[in-house]
Amino acid sequence: MSIGADRVRQDFNPSGDDLVARLKGYTAALIDLCEQELKPLEPRLAALAQTAYEEAAMWAVKAATTKAK
Numbered sequence: 013m014s015i016g017a018d019r020v021r022q023d024f025n026p027s028g029d030d031l032v033a034r035l036k037g038y039t040a041a042l043i044d045l046c047e048q049e050l051k052p053l054e055p056r057l058a059a060l061a062q063t064a065y066e067e068a069a070m071w072a073v074k075a076a077t078t079k080a081k
Contacts (some may be wrong), residue, residue, distance in 0.1 A: 016040030031076045039069035
């Protein structure tokens with residue numbers, strides 16, 4: 013499992029929602045890209061970007077799984 017997949021808990025999708033799977037997949041790829049390409053250049057900024065992507069994914073998953081009122 014990649015660092016991105018681990019950080020977004022990519023395998024955790026009890027509802028089997030395709031949108032949730034895509035959100036987590038794209039976010040995992042971005043986190044992995046930061047890990048591989050940016051961390052060697054600027055570790056602190058890469059880590060901040062990874063955290064921001066992780067937080068954005070949490071909000072996006074919440075939006076995707078919240079029922080409209």
